[in-house]
Amino acid sequence: MSKLTVKAIEKLTRAGSKSLTSDGNGLYFKVGATGGTSWIFRYKFNKSSTDMGLGGYPSVSLSDARGKASDARKLLANGINPKAARDSERERLSSELRAEDAKRVVFEQMANEYAEAHGPGWSDKWRRGWLRKLELYAFDILGKLPVGEIETDHVLRVLKPIWLTKTRTADEVRGQIELVLDAAKARNLRQGENPARWRGHLDKLLSRAEKKKARIREHFPAMSWQEVPALMARLAEIEFRAAVAARLLILTASRAHMVQAARWSEFNLQTGIWTLPAERMKMRKAFSIPLAPEVVAMLEALPRIEESNFLFPGRGASGIMHANAIRNLLHDMGHADITRHGFRSSFRDWAGECTHHPREVCELALAHDERDQTEGAYSRSDLFNKRRLLMEAWAKFVTTPTLGDVMHLELKQAQQGAG
DSSP, X not given: XXXXXXXXXXXXXXXXXXXXXXXXXXXXXXXXXXXXXXXXXXXXXXXXXXXXXXXXXXXXXXXXXXXXXXXXXXXXXXXXXXXXXXXXXXXXXXXXXXXXXXXXXXXXXXXXXXXXXXXXXXXXXXXXXXXXXXXXXXXXXXXXXXXXXXXXXXXXXXXXXXXTTSHHHHHHHHHHHHHHHHHHHHTTSOXXXXXXXXXXXXXXXXXXXXXXXXXXXXXXXXXXXXXXXXXXXXXXXXXXXXXXXXXXXXXXTOOHHHHHTOBGGGEETTTTEEEEOGGGSXXXXXXXXXXXXXXXXXXXXXXXXXXXXXXXBOSSTTOBOOTTHHHHHHHHTTOTTOOSTHHHHHHHHHHHHHOOOOHHHHHHHTTOOOOXXXXXXXXXXXXXXXXXHHHHHXXXXXXXXXXXXXXXXXXXXXXHHHO
C-alpha cells in the first residue's frame, strides 16, 4: 500500500534533511545530503539488491514515480532485470541517434573539420595543399557520402585511377582519407575498421609490386653519394641559415618539411636526439632521429632567435623559412639538377653500397617501415641504437671530403656553367 502523499513529499523537500522515505512496494523518496530530491526503486534480482533511479523530483511527480515502479515490477515478474532493460534501451536509442548523426555528417564536412582542428600546427600552404588534394581526387567520390557509410569499394574508386600514374599522391590521399575516417570514428560517427587502412587491408587489394615499379619512375633527381662530401664542405663555408638547414637535411636524411619547420623544443642536444611529433610526420607516427656529434656541434653553434622557437625562422605568416630556401641556395651553387628530397636517395645508395647495416635499419633511418604486419606485431622496436651507428657513419663520411672530391665537383659545375 502507498504511504506517501504530495503534502508529505513537499514537507520533506522543504526540510532538506538527508532521508530515504518508503512509499511501499520498493519505491522510495530520497533527499540527498545537499537537499536534492529524487526517486529510487529498490528491488532484488537473482538474490542481489539493486537501486534504480527513476528521476528527480519534481520533474518526476509522485504519480509518475509510482507508474515507473509499477512497470519495473512487471518486468521482474517476467524474470527481467529492470535496470538492465532500461540501460539496454538507452543504448539502443543512443545508437540510433549516432546513426542519424553519421547520416548528416558527410566526408567533405569531416575533412574540413579535421583540417580546422589540426590547422593551427600547419602552414597556410600546407593546409591549402592538404585540402586541395582531397578536392582533386577524393571529394567527387566521397565528398557527399555520410562518413558512416564509406566502405572499401569507395576508397578503391578514389585510389585505383591514380595508383600507378601518381603513386606518391595516391599514398598521400589514402593517408588523408584514413585520418578523416579515424576522426569520424573518434566522434562515434562510424563503426568498425577503417577502410583506408593500408597494412592488413588495402595492401591485400592494391598491388605492392606495381606500386614499387611506379615509385621507380618517380625518383627525385639526386646527387651521387660520392659527391655529397664535397658539397657539404662548400655548404660549411656559407654563413646563411639556409646552408645550415641544407646540412641538417643531408646529415639526418630528413624530408625537407621536417627541417623547414624544425623547432628547438624538438631537440635534445645533450642526448643527441631529434624527436618529431606524429603530426609532423608523413605517416602520422612520432619518430626520433639520432643526431651524430657533427650535427650536435653544428646546432650548438647555430644562434637562436629569441622571439622564435624555430631553428630556421622566416618572415612570412607561418614564421618559418621559405619552402624554397634550400632549393634556391642549391641552384645558386650550380646544382639546379638535384632536389632536396634527392639527398635521401644519396644516403640510401651510400648505406647500401658502402655499409653492412641491415636493410631494415637503413629503411627505418628514412622513416620507412616496410616490415609486414606479422613482423610489425612481433618487432615493435624502431632500432634506434642501430640507426645511431648508421647515422654517425654517414655524418663522418659526408664531413670528411678529400681534395679530389672537391676538385671533381668544381670541375663538374664549371662544365655545367659552360654548357
